Amino acid sequence: MAAAGVLLFVAVSLACLSVSGNLVSGERSFSIDYKHNCFLKDGKPFQYISGSIHYSRIPRYYWRDRLVKMYMTGLNAIQVYVPWNFHEAVQGVHNFTGDRDLEHFLDLANQTGLLVILRPGPYICAEWEMGGLPAWLLQKPNIILRSADTDYAQAVSNWLAVLLPKMKPWLYINGGNIISVQVENEYGSYYACDYNYMRHLRTLFRFFLGEDTVLFTTDGNTDKEMTCGTLEGLYATVDFGTDTNVTEAFSRQRRFEPRGPLVNSEFYTGWLDHWGDQHAVVDAQKVSRVLGEMLTMGANVNMYMFEGGTNFGYWNGADHDTRFRSVVTSYDYDAPLSEAGDPTEKLLAIRDVIKQFRDIPSGPMPPATPKFAYGFVTLRKVGNVSSLLNTLSPLGPVKSQHPLTFEEMKQYYGYMLYRTTLPRDLSEPTPLISPLNGVHDRAYVSVNGVFRGLLERDTALVMNITGQQGDTVDILVENMGRVNFGSKINDYKGLLSNLILGKDVLTDWKIYPLDIDGAIAARWPHSDSRKYFPTPQKEPLPGPAIYMGTLQPNGLAWDTFLKLYEWTKGQVWINGVNLGRYWPARGPQQTLYIPGPLLSTSLPNNITVLELEGAPAHLRVLFMDRPQLSVPVQ
C-alpha cells in the first residue's frame, strides 16, 4: 500500500513541475490543480517555500526587518497565526492597533513581496496561552472547547464575523497577498473529533471568504489524526519534522488527498523549550537535507518556525501530558532567524538549498541588529507584595467562603492573592495540603508576612506551616500560562479547590485581583521616591516582593539581553512593558530579550521586577549583548 503510494506521487509531482499552464493574462487567481497535482497561481504552476512568523511575538517596530530577511532568504510566502485572545482579551472588545495591527503586518508582507498563508484558528496551539482561545470562554464551567458546543460555536461565529471580513480584501484573488487559509489547527489530534464543529467552521469560512478561496487543514502525520482533522472541501495537508521519513509522510497525505499538491504545513526547523527541559536544538544540516528532499519532490513547504520571537507578558502556553509543564518566555525555537531576528548559520544553509530551486533575490542579507551590553544595574526593594495591596489591587478584595478561580474573578492572567487567617494555634509544623491538586499553577505561601514556601501543581501538594490562631495567611497564586494542546485545555487558574490545613478546611477568603501591569503602566513605583525600605542584609527567603531600578540612558536604544543572575523566579517589566517570566533556577533560559526600541535614549529606563521566591543578596541585574538560552539543567 505504502509502496504503491510512493510510486504514484513521484510520478505526479514530476508532472506538476512540467505542466505548462493556460494563463489568462491579468487575472489574479489561486487554486488547486488536481490534474497536475500542484497549486496554480494566475493559471501557472506554483510551489511555495514559506516560513512561519508570529506578529504577536515580535514588536511592530521590527516586523519589516524580519520580513525582509525572510524574503532575502528566498522565501515566497509566510505563514501567520492569528491568536484570538490577543485581539479579544475581553469578550466583545477587539483590538487591532499597535502591536496587534494584523492588517499593517499583512501590508508590510505585501510590500516586501511575500504571499501569506493565513491560519486564523480559531484554535491555533502555537505554544501560545490556551492555544489562542480567550480564557473568558471558561466562564461557562463545562464548555466543550473546539466542538459544536453552542456557547463555544456562538463565540467562534462572533469572532470570525469580525476577523474574516477584515481578511477578505487581503485575499490574493481580491488584490491582496493571502493565497490560502487554514481552518482550525491539527484538529485530528484533539479528542472531540466533532465533524459538526468542522462543518460549522467550513460554513463560516466559505460565507465570509467566498467559494474561490483555497481552504485547508493541517494534521499530524498519522491515520487517526488525518481522519478526525480533515473534511471534504478543505484540502488536507500534513506536518512533520526532520526525523520523519518524507516519502512515507507524503504517502499518508496521498491517502487522504489522492490528487493535488504535496504540502508540509509545518516542517520543524527547531523546537520549543519548557521550564526544566534541556534547550532544544535541531541540526541545520538535517533541516537543509530534508528541505531539499521535499522541494525535489515538488512539495510545498512551510518552515515552522522561521522566526519564533518572544512570549512577552503572560502569553506563553503550557503542555500537560504526564504533568503540567509551561513554555519558557523565549520562543527562539532554534529557528533560522533567532529570537532577536538575527540570521543564523541555519538560515544560510536553508538559503543555499532554496537557491537550487528558485532564483533568490540579489543583494545582501540585512545584518543582525546591533546589541549592547549595558552592564549591571542595582535594584532596590520596593516592598513585599502583601504590603503593597493598596497599589496592586485598587479594587480591593472579594470575600468568599471558598476560593474563587481567576476565571470567576474575571482576572484571566498574571497573579492573584488569596488571604485568610489561621483557624487555630499551630505550634508543630502542620501540613498545608492541596488534596485535589487544585493549585494552578504555583502558590507562594506567607504567614504574617513571612514567606514559608510554596505549593506547585502536580509536583508539590503539601508543605508545613506553623503559627497562631488569627495569623494572616497570604497565598499568592501564579497563572503560568494555560495549556495549549491536548484534552486539558480547559485550564482554569487560581485555587480550584479547597486547601486543607491539618484537619481544617481553610475558608473565609479575601481574594485580591492584582493589576500589577496597570500599576506599572501608571508609572509606579516612582524611581525618585524615597519611600522604599532598605533591604535587610539577611533576608534569605523574602517571598513575593517588588524591586526596581533604573538603567541610565547612554544615547543608545540597541537590543540587549537581561540576565537575572541568582534571582529565582518572577516577572520583569521595562518602561512599563512586560518582558515575560524569568526562572534561571529551573532553566534552561537564563536571559530575557529586550528589543532596543523599548529603551529610551534620554530618560532613565525603569526596570521593575516581581521576584516570587528569593532575590539574591546582591540586588542587581545584568544587561548583556548575547542571549543565554541553553544553560544545562542540573
Ligand SMILES: *[C@@H]1O[C@H](CO)[C@@H](O)[C@H](O)[C@H]1NC(C)=O
Ligand atoms: C491595543 O493594543 C495596543 C498594542 O498592544 C495597545 O497599545 C493598546 O493600548 C490596546 N488598546 C486598548 C484599547 O486596549
Ligand SMILES: *[C@@H]1O[C@H](CO)[C@@H](O)[C@H](O)[C@H]1NC(C)=O
Ligand atoms: C500588494 O502589493 C502589490 C505590489 O506591490 C500592489 O499592487 C497591491 O496593491 C498591494 N495590495 C494591497 C492590498 O495593498
Ligand SMILES: *[C@@H]1O[C@H](CO)[C@@H](O)[C@H](O)[C@H]1NC(C)=O
Ligand atoms: C523512507 O521510506 C521508504 C518507503 O518505506 C523507504 O524506501 C526509504 O528507504 C525510507 N527512507 C529513509 C531515508 O529511511
Ligand SMILES: *[C@@H]1O[C@H](CO)[C@@H](O)[C@H](O)[C@H]1NC(C)=O
Ligand atoms: C517583607 O517580608 C520579610 C519577611 O519575609 C520581612 O522581613 C520584611 O520586613 C518585610 N518587608 C516589608 C517592607 O514589609
Ligand SMILES: *[C@@H]1O[C@H](CO)[C@@H](O)[C@H](O)[C@H]1NC(C)=O
Ligand atoms: C512536615 O513536618 C513533619 C514533622 O516535622 C515532617 O516529618 C515532614 O517531613 C514535613 N513535611 C514537609 C513537606 O516539609
Ligand SMILES: *[C@@H]1O[C@H](CO)[C@@H](O)[C@H](O)[C@H]1NC(C)=O
Ligand atoms: C522612569 O520613571 C521616571 C519617574 O518615575 C520618569 O521620570 C521617567 O520618564 C521614566 N522613564 C521612561 C523611559 O519612561
